[in-house]
Amino acid sequence: MHELVIVSGIIDAITQVAERENKKVSLVRIAVGELASFDINLIRELVELLRKGTCLEEAEVIVEEEGAVVRCKTCGMSWGFKELVEPLSEDEREMIHFLPELVSSFSKCPSCGSRDLEIESGRGIRVSQIEFR
Helix, strand or coil: CHHHHHHHHHHHHHHHHHHHHCCCEEEEEEEEECCCCCCHHHHHHHHHHHCCCCCCCCCEEEEEEECCEEEECCCCCEEEHHHHHCCCCHHHHHHHHHCHHHHHHHCCCCCCCCCCEEEEECCCEEEEEEEEC
């Protein structure tokens, strides 16, 4: 249950910042990457459960999926991960599902045709916004 450790860490880190700044948290936005191996619904449930009695108890907390972005290292163009894998076969998509870095083995940059692709975002989980009052 990696989600429990992740959510606990996020709440602890935000609590430390709020206490250090002597401020109340009004908004927290958590981005869960589309390629992250986390259950976003479980993360939402854990946030609701674990924020009770913390500086996040009265804050608005938004947990949302962050789409993965792939950048071509040759021409610099960026594309949505889903956009690049949609035309592939089911078998190819299945392989990429388990190892997203394989996207450059099966897809090309729609702009220049290069296979020199890197996943720029959408792999992990992060706090994308915090507002204090």
